[in-house]
Amino acid sequence: MYPEKEGRTRYGMWSNSMFMVKAAWKHCKSVLGYASLEVVLVVAANLLELFTVPVILGSLEVGEPLSVLVMQIVGFVTALMLVKALYSYVACNQQFGRISVRVFLVLAFNEKMARTSYCRLDRQEFWDYAEKVQRITSDNRSATEAVWKTLIELLQNGIGFLIYLALLSSVDPVIILATVLTAVTGYVAGKRINSWGYRHKEEEAGYLHRMYYIAQKSGMREFAKDIRLFGMQGWLLELHEKWYRLYHAFQVKKQKKYLWGNIVDILLAFLRNGIIYAYLLHMTLQQSLSAAEFLLYFTAAGGFTTWITGILNQMTTLHQQSLELSQLREFMEIPEPFYFGGGIPVQPDVDGSYTLELRDVSYRYPGSKTNILEHMNLILHPGEKLAIVGMNGAGKTTLIKILCGFYDPTEGQVLLNGTDIREFDREEYYKLFSAVFQQFSVLPVSVQENVTQEIDGGDRVKAACCLEQAGLKELMASLPQGIDSLMVRDVNEDGVEFSGGQTQRLMLARALYRDAPILVLDEPTAALDPIAESDIYQRYHELSKGKSSIFISHRLASTRFCDRIILLEKGRIAEEGNHDTLLAAGGRYAELFEVQRQYYKEAGETDERE
Template sequence: MERERTHASDETRRSGKTKYGLWSNTRFMLDAAWHTAWTVPFVAAVMALTAAGTTLTELFVAPVVLHRIEVHASLGGMLLDIAAFAAGLVALAAVHDYFDQISFSGNVEVRVSIVKRIGLKASGTAYANMLDADFNALEEKSYRNCSGNDAATEKFWRTWTEILTNVFGFVAYLFVLANLSIWMILLVIVTAGVGYAAAKRINEWGYRHREEERARLKRYTYLNDVFGKREYAKDMRILNLRPWILELRNRAFRALLAFYARREANNLWANVIDVALAFARNGIAYAYLIRLTLAQGLTASEFLLYFTAVSGFGMWVTGILDQFAELNKESLELSQIREFLDWPEPYAFEDGEPLKRRPGHAYRITLEHVSFRYPGADRDTLHDVSLDIRPGERLAVVGLNGAGKTTLVKLVCGLLDPTSGRVLVDGVDVRQYDRRDYYALFSAVFQDFSVLDSTVAQNVAQRVDGIDRARVEACLGEAGLMDAVGRLPGGVDAHMGRGVYEDGVELSGGQTQRLMLARALYKDAPVLVLDEPTAALDPIAEDDVYRHYARMTAGRTSVFISHRLASTRFCDRIVFLAGGRIAEEGTHESLLAMGGGYARLFEVQSKYYRDDMNAAAAGDAVAGDDGRSKGSQ
């Protein structure tokens, strides 16, 4: 059923349609504001009223003063009217500016609340979703649509403020023009609509080509940033990459300028059409009002009022259409965010059965005829694998690169679900449980580390407050890292990484491996998973890490993934994967005696180890001879 919903969602995305309309997205934003900064819609409405009120007040200033002159009113009365208008405009401006100032923080608060929701979705979604290119692309778009004050999630409120301002102004001006011919009002509406339609069609060129602009701008920004990146510094100097990168950047810049030139040339026609229609509308209005003046004795103040209202009425109509078009664009971006937030979850989380962790209980993990195929692949990565991980057992899973070892461990940990077959915990299908409860059963050290720029203690405990410092130090000691950490300034409170801290330290590969092991020990989960934890280490450092693993995994269920077979001797059982299947199974000695794929691979690997050791010994001997020769001269 979940797969059907996902497929339907894929079809919706490919068609370019969305189930979230403009009014649905407006309700979404109102709901977001209600739960974070409920005053935001109210502030937008007040700003719209004051802005429209200011324009309407300004409309009457000149006609009223002119009327006072026409009727030969007293200077005092005229000054009183001017003062009243001035006071009204000042009051409206003050109220508008006040609410404009306080609107910023509320708008930002709503946008940030949506960013938090995106982050929670991205960090809490099923791991399988993160393998979906569409999901990742939608996540990137969602963050981009929240990436600044001009992003849809914040600009949305300013757009609605403009819409309400234009609607209030339109209604007010409609009352002013009520005494004129309906045909005059329709003329203004039609010319404004035609101008809007033409401008919209022309100006949409930029919107239709926004991905082209984004791609060109992204390429230029990337190449421009390369010059300051530390990872390029050595090659920039040794290999003299600077002229090459400079030429690429200049080409990207010229391509970007060419795009902007095309866009501005296209937009010029919108301005030409707008000016032509405005000239025609104002000319007809001017002629009509002159006719009324001659035929009906329209006063100069009335003439001025109506002519100004006609010109402004067209602006209100255009403003309403323009802002709704802008709101529609923002609605499309909000739809991307909502589609990401509503992306279906293939696993059970809060709606699954709770799996309470039992202290001291050793869990049994069973793979029952498990096959797995990645989306878009033409064959299974794992096929019909049955494996029983016994409580307290140290199991090694070995094989060549691409044999399916990492996929197997992801299935064991519940990061992936089988395409067919079942993964059981104590005989029960893990898909029935809250997946986060199942995750809690595992401590893991993966080959790709997740070290944050934080303190050593926080990286071990993976929390900010409530850290058991004694336990942190004990785990670092068991992992063989406490001596090195003790020499750091601040000890376990030393800052790690230089992305945030100027005094941050950077650990070596072996030290980072030990830090990850200390983290796994601190969690103290029933099952320990080690996925290629020494892939980047030299044989000496690797041997030292294995000794710590062997000592610390004694008596606990552990799964060790490796392509280096010398590391598996401390394990109780070894599973050799080949071609996505379990090809051989047994102890290190029994598999060597079998003389199969495991034995052949071990022989090849041990030859390299012997060659490395012989070369190192020969190098030491030469160094010793050189030392003696020099000493005898």
């Protein structure tokens, strides 16, 4: 599903270059206009600089009058100033368009991450791949933006190479041969040395990632108490210093490698210039070249080397960037196992009478050899309140994820009103559920937007009503901006923060606002005390009348109001009934309930003695 290693990609340099050109044409055509103009201006400036001195020197050699010399100087200087000024304008403005194209790709990547099938998010290789792709779009130096500089310089070098080749071919092939041989030799000799940093970029990124992670966590408010209470400052500084020393050693090693590459370049440049200088000097002394022609061809030979080296270097760079662009494209094209925007629509039921059924369902996590659920059969009837209990690892949360459509079963079927949910548009299927999970999101927006989760704020009156039903009316009245108050102080300086119980009520308000026919609660109150949890569940019980509901809780007493309770053990339904019948049966449920009851009784007696 994912490329096994860099270099084994689906797309080549030409395909990836055209991909970026098409993206620019679609989202910001000015990128292509500025790129073309930049190529022309750079080549023009180079030719003007090449011919300025030789032309003036040639005029002096033939005895042109002073007025002609002045006109030539003024003409060349004026033309060069205009070209340079226009180039500065292009250089200042081309960046905005390139950023716009990269931002479009960033948004496409973010949409892929937000919409990808949930089952992928459990796989570490997916996250590793996504992290690589994120780096490809992260900043101005990343391939999605830097590729424009590479393509422009490649075109500049190509055009310059052809012009200088035509110019030098009029002198003697020896100059061309010497230039090409030394340039190619220097490129081949320096390629491995100068690409050392690219080959070890993952190692460098690892050092930077660890230093950034330590620095980030050290400054987070969530860790402030632990850092101070346990005296972790010195340990964190020592960790950061350790990785900095390794990073510094890496940089020293890299610069030593590059030093040898520079030495090779200097030696070859000295050899090339010596050969060309001696050959041109010989031709000049034999009266076949004027001083102006000598200067022109010697300068052109140096420029010709620059064009050749530039083409070779930019081809190497484009190859590296193409590998990264291919990773981006292949990530965006990872096929989804679920229908999103396809499949058959979920037929709306006026009464909300949806029946969910697990038929002989087994599930095994990718890479695991054992099933977490074994041949399970279960029906959730319309309007039924079902509780799922069991020890850790029994498969409760996995069962919820399968019912909600986050996972497809390894074996068996999940049926909605008799139809396999694989046939439905999964986005429409998700709309049937209001859910509060163990891990929930509080966003740095207003309280109202946290309830409605709509960009335009949603229905203000309905949001206020849901907050009141969830028991937050007094809290809203006490806030300076009421339901418009911003949340998350890490982002908003005046952001409000709720207690655990208040946050649970906020999640209840969010579930009420969604008003879906099936309510799912996956241990959302695990961090609350029994009294607070009882109050939350009582509200859920009162406000979910007429809806199908699924509750997961470790505290068995909170399941009393449910119509049916199933106890999971080793991926199977071990016991089934309501609270009273399960207690009367004296099985595993009754045993667990008695352990919890005794614990709270002893805890209460201890509190009374204190």
